Amino acid sequence: MDWRRFGFIALIISVLFGVVVLIGHVQIAPVIIVTSMLATTIAVASPLTLGALCGVYCERAGVVNIGIEGMMLSAAFFGWLAAIYMNTVFGIAPMPSLLGGVAAAILTGGLLGLLHSVLSVTFKVDQIIGGTVINILAVGITGFLNRQLFFEKGSIFGGNVPHAPGVLPRIQIPLLADIPVVGRIFDQQPITWAAILLVLVTHYVLFYTRWGLRTRAVGEHPRAADTVGINVIRMRYANVILGGMLAGLGGAYFTLESVPSFEPLMTNGRGFIALAAMIFGNWTPFGAWAAALVFGAAQALQINMQFFREVIPPQLAILQISYVVGLAPYILTMLILTGIIGKNIPPAADGQPYEK
């Protein structure tokens, strides 16, 4: 464990929370502010966490994936499309429709993972360009279909955005969620819970299973892995597709868990932040999650600041604080990349196509 890095992350999150407490404490009790901030942080960090886990699987297997953004955007759209299609056209109840939507989102992510593997593993396309292709393709396809299906007269939905089946319901952890005030933290929606669970699962898979050992071998030294009989190509395909599915689940967060609607470009760069979180976390699941929480905290800060508009009279001051503090995670990422908080060690064969 890289304790220096985790200490640093804890410090940053405390500072971000501290700023909000400092501004809001005259209006709301600090414990409520911290609870609300923490609950929001964990929720908004979940797509970042899932995107970062996608990056961990891909890059541990030696494939750089900057297409996480496009994977999440496509999954957000197709998951949402599947959900309203099931609900409106087939008349399926909202809850199964939403779950069907989540499945469709995961499938979309997996298919784009397949595309990325075909490009980067089979055709040996420059992996960063392969990811860029996915990003641009996602913007085009989702924008085109969004307008074609919902805003054109002759379309199946008659030129209207149909009524959405709502969002995934909250799940409370028994006992913990019943604690007064603080219980709010243990009252989250399913994809958020899944993201946390998947951090644990990924850590176990990567470091305690044969699959994980083989994945890491393929990412560190594919030739050696090949020599001992590991199928490099197959391992890379499997991990990139698996990663794509995780990014797909992260995409579902936007349209099935956060808000019940789709808007063009709605992932708004969260896939790139997820990529940064993965590097920030030094290619480890726990590190990636912690880094995702930093970005989540910055976002939670900007959301929570809205409540304190009246506390500080000139509106500009609040604007300034949220913009300036909002910059912190980006600047921190750049600092981390310089190696001052400990060396960043990417998998040795990351980004290199394997030539037999």
Next chain:
Amino acid sequence: MQSSEERTSPQTKSILRFLRPTLNALGVPLLAVLTAMIVGGLIIAFAGGDPFMAYIGLFEGAFGTPKALSETAVWASPYIFAGLAVALAFRGGLFNIGAEGQLAFGAVMAALIGYALPGWLHIALPAFIHIPLAVGFGALAGALWAAIPGALKAYTGGHEVINTIMMNYIALNLTSFLLNGPMRDPNPLNVVARTPVIAVNARIPPLFEGFRVHWGFVLALLVAGLVWWLLWKTTLGFEIRTVGANPDAAKYAGINVKRTIVLTMALSGLLAGMAGTIEVTALNYRHELGFSTGYGFDAIAIALLGKTHPLGVVLAALLFAAMRNGGTRMQFLTQIPVDIISVIQALILLFVAADAIIRYIYRIRAREERVVLTRGWGG
């Protein structure tokens, strides 16, 4: 990829042999465009539209009238600058994914110089001073914005892909802060985040009366020539290309690799900053939040489609501009959403990047050496 005269050995005699490399260099991109248009046509047909009508509308909208031609050139100007920015960085072995941020920062600076400088100096500046100042500072702002990730790459090894993406978000946040706060248009009727209009003397004039096409387009073409000259006719260009091809060899040859990396990124950012600057000084006469969404990624596609050669970039930029501009007419004629253009552009990029697919479909033998475009995070 490389110009014909470099590729042809002195022994080759026939004209056909002389032309073949050029044809080959053009072949894959042209076939990629063709294939992307066919796939795009299938998608249009699948969505219930008429692909032939759509492409006729696209062509009409892009080239049909003098006004259409003018608008295509208007679209092409920032595309050429931004495409050149990404292409130059590629030549230096760097992936500048942050043209978007450099462009925005350049635009903000150009707008600031454009509207505020006369007030600071208490005199109205003549156009021949004010225009170069606005354009120059805009370009410098872009250069500075890109030099930061360049320096981080050279001196700490921080990968430029992540750093330029981070710089994009910093620029975005900073721009929205400036345009909502200190630089916001004070006009009481204004409800959006935008700057005041720039002084009349800071505006680049249109080429022809009654059309929007401006001298910025001519400047873009000139700069494309300048970039070609820089890359292939100067020592700096040679150093940039050598560092791009093989940094270790460059180091042994006595080239200051670190300095070259910073300079390459700064020049790349300068060009991207020009893209934003031109939009402010020649077209919009102010900077408005969110005017440039997507230029950064389009620029990558343009640079790759143009095979990172300035002439190729100009042609690719014109193609992308024609598609963007013609898309509106296409949507009017066939009710096919203009977003299909993004799909076709992504397909073009896909087929250019994965040229193995194109070679497989059209049975073209691989013949040219591959240019290393990017490297993994390691360095």
